[in-house]
Amino acid sequence: MKEYNKLVRDKIPEIIKAAGSECEIEIASEEDKYKLLENKLKEELEEFLEEKNLEELADIMEVLFGLASALGYSEEELIKARNKKKEERGGFKEGIILKAVK
Template sequence: MTREYDKLVRDGIPAIIEDDGETPVVHTASGDEYERRLGEKLTEEVAEYRESGDVEELADVLEVVHALREQHGVSGEELQEIREQKADERGRFDDGVVLERVLE
């Protein structure tokens, strides 16, 4: 039986499939394809978190964020600095503020 996926997976998944006695068919994405597939994976992982609310899904989101960060040549420290700068300028999401509208 063949199952189709056509999606980016964690590096260890092909070995796990082989350990289960199945044969994975894979290729290595690079360049524009890799960045596109990371974006698709981010959407997938965010959707899984939204559906389940499971903290493990947040870890998957974070893993994809770090892969995207590396793809853009940004260190973890640089990303944290950018995050802090935005928080200093615009705040965080601690208070649950919902903008309903702006009156002119």
């Protein structure tokens, strides 16, 4: 049996069983879940930096939603905070590089 010991999406055990394999799982405590989500964010970021595709960006977004939930915020609150900050300070579409401030 291959060991992973990492956080996976909620439906992964069902998918593994449907494919005819068995898996061993445990449910993380809230404290452990937060640290596992941080590790998952690093993993997904590394995957995105290698693959550079929409699928990996979606994985990062899902982990961000999980982190927000672990901190007591909803997906909607996270998106609202993002939109507020974008409205106040802008996004990153124009590629502006701040060289210096005098």
